[in-house]
Amino acid sequence: MPAISSPVAVVGGGAAGLTSALALARAGFDIALIAPSAPASSGRTVALFDGSARMLRALGLWQRIEPRAAPLERLTLIDDTGSLFAPPPATFAASEIGLDAFGWNIDLGDLQDALDAAVADEPRISRFHCAATGFESGADGARVTLSDGRVIATPLVIAADGGRSRLREAAGIAVREWSYPQTALTLVVRHSRDHRNISTEFHTREGPFTFVPLPGRRSSIVWVMRPDRAEELRAASDEELSALIEKRSHSFLGAIEAEGPRGFVPLRSVSARALTAPSLMLVGEAAHVFPPIGAQGLNLGLRDAATLADILSDARAAGSPLNHERVRRRYEQARRADVGLRAFSVDLLNRTLLSAFLPNDFLRGAGLLALESIGPLRRFVMRAGVAPPGSTPRLMRAEG
Numbered sequence: 359m360p361a362i363s364s365p366v367a368v369v370g371g372g373a374a375g376l377t378s379a380l381a382l383a384r385a386g387f388d389i390a391l392i393a394p395s396a397p398a399s400s401g402r403t404v405a406l407f408d409g410s411a412r413m414l415r416a417l418g419l420w421q422r423i424e425p426r427a428a429p430l431e432r433l434t435l436i437d438d439t440g441s442l443f444a445p446p447p448a449t450f451a452a453s454e455i456g457l458d459a460f461g462w463n464i465d466l467g468d469l470q471d472a473l474d475a476a477v478a479d480e481p482r483i484s485r486f487h488c489a490a491t492g493f494e495s496g497a498d499g500a501r502v503t504l505s506d507g508r509v510i511a512t513p514l515v516i517a518a519d520g521g522r523s524r525l526r527e528a529a530g531i532a533v534r535e536w537s538y539p540q541t542a543l544t545l546v547v548r549h550s551r552d553h554r555n556i557s558t559e560f561h562t563r564e565g566p567f568t569f570v571p572l573p574g575r576r577s578s579i580v581w582v583m584r585p586d587r588a589e590e591l592r593a594a595s596d597e598e599l600s601a602l603i604e605k606r607s608h609s610f611l612g613a614i615e616a617e618g619p620r621g622f623v624p625l626r627s628v629s630a631r632a633l634t635a636p637s638l639m640l641v642g643e644a645a646h647v648f649p650p651i652g653a654q655g656l657n658l659g660l661r662d663a664a665t666l667a668d669i670l671s672d673a674r675a676a677g678s679p680l681n682h683e684r685v686r687r688r689y690e691q692a693r694r695a696d697v698g699l700r701a702f703s704v705d706l707l708n709r710t711l712l713s714a715f716l717p718n719d720f721l722r723g724a725g726l727l728a729l730e731s732i733g734p735l736r737r738f739v740m741r742a743g744v745a746p747p748g749s750t751p752r753l754m755r756a757e758g
């Protein structure tokens with residue numbers, strides 16, 4: 359069977375892969391998207407920062423997303439570790455840095471549906487509902503073998519095939535990988551009090567326990583805890599779990615009612631030692647996996663996708679082959695600092711919570727107090743939390 363040729367192939371139909379395919383298609387590239395349909399909604403949500411929302415607006419997806427998303431206008435951090443140095447709760451408002459909201463929280467299944475529909479309407483994307491089973495690169499590009507035996511020949515493959523990326527492994531890119539003694543319980547709850555569009559994060563000795571607003575009197579919860587405790591909660595009834603959540607959150611949202619499926623995610627980090635190999639570029643969790651702290655994961659994945667669209671458009675305008683080493687180097691340089699900084703900060707915060715070592719408690723408490731009371735530092739950290747310092751990809755600069 360002759361190979362099917364395509365100027366660019368994207369592998370993976372998660373949010374990072376679909377957004378990469380759309381961003382590149384809108385930049386005028388014809389795309390072979392190798393992506394079996396993703397499983398139905400997990401009941402998990404993602405908080406998307408301002409730049410990610412701008413990108414989704416620029417791609418024409420916002421109308422579908424906005425009615426299902428809740429704005430995150432304020433963020434409250436509460437030290438609930440019982441530490442001697444626990445500072446008072448700190449609240450940060452998006453209006454302090456000139457934004458209506460830090461971001462928007464949406465069910466991952468709703469986001470996935472909106473992306474799937476946009477991909478189906480995009481004439482430049484040919485979707486192959488298959489898995490990629492092989493990847494080889496040579497002097498004139500790459501060949502991707504599909505699970506139905508077909509082969510795609512292309513100068514450049516974008517691997518968005520998730521944290522256990524098969525393509526990353528086939529290309530010989532090594533990873534640094536470690537796990538934490540923690541599991542995240544995820545679920546959606548209803549509550550009797552209004553969340554007032556405030557995301558609330560309790561810092562506990564087992565990890566963060568976070569409520570993120572959804573439309574109406576609903577919030578998504580990410581509750582990071584010891585794996586043995588997560589196992590106990592797997593067996594709890596909805597009523598038992600609701601009562602526990604209400605107690606653990608000091609009833610700040612009133613009565614709690616668990617809704618929908620529960621997810622249990624063991625916490626781990628994966629960091630690819632390189633973001634590219636000949637004829638291959640990594641985006642999303644194929645390049646970096648973090649614990650779900652600070653809502654960084656997909657926001658970084660979308661920045662990968664938007665940056666890639668800029669770099670490949672510039673390469674085409676300059677007449678450079680998309681798989682040229684210079685183009686790969688530009689992507690590595692553009693993404694390294696942002697990915698490295700987020701990985702470092704998430705890991706550090708998580709580790710200081712886990713340790714009951716007094717100097718750590720003191721530093722964390724002093725850090726939060728400084729953030730609460732020093733205006734310029736507050737604003738710097740808020741800005742850095744939602745967007746990386748340095749240049750913003752074009753799709754994330756688009757207005758309204």
Ligand SMILES: Cc1cc2nc3c(=O)[nH]c(=O)nc-3n(C[C@H](O)[C@H](O)[C@H](O)COP(=O)(O)OP(=O)(O)OC[C@H]3O[C@@H](n4cnc5c(N)ncnc54)[C@H](O)[C@@H]3O)c2cc1C
Nearest residue numbers: 370372373374405489490519520642643650653655656657
């Ligand atoms: C509890 C929790 C809360 C989170 N909250 C947030 C948040 O608030 N904000 C945020 O930004 N991020 C958050 N994240 C992170 C975010 O959910 C992930 O970063 C993001 O969903 C990953 O998307 P992805 O497309 O890179 O990977 P995936 O969603 O894993 O997609 C990879 C896709 O590739 C497909 N695939 C795999 N192998 C192949 C193959 N061989 N061929 C073809 N396809 C293949 C898979 O089927 C899958 O569809 C959270 C994560 C967790 C666990």
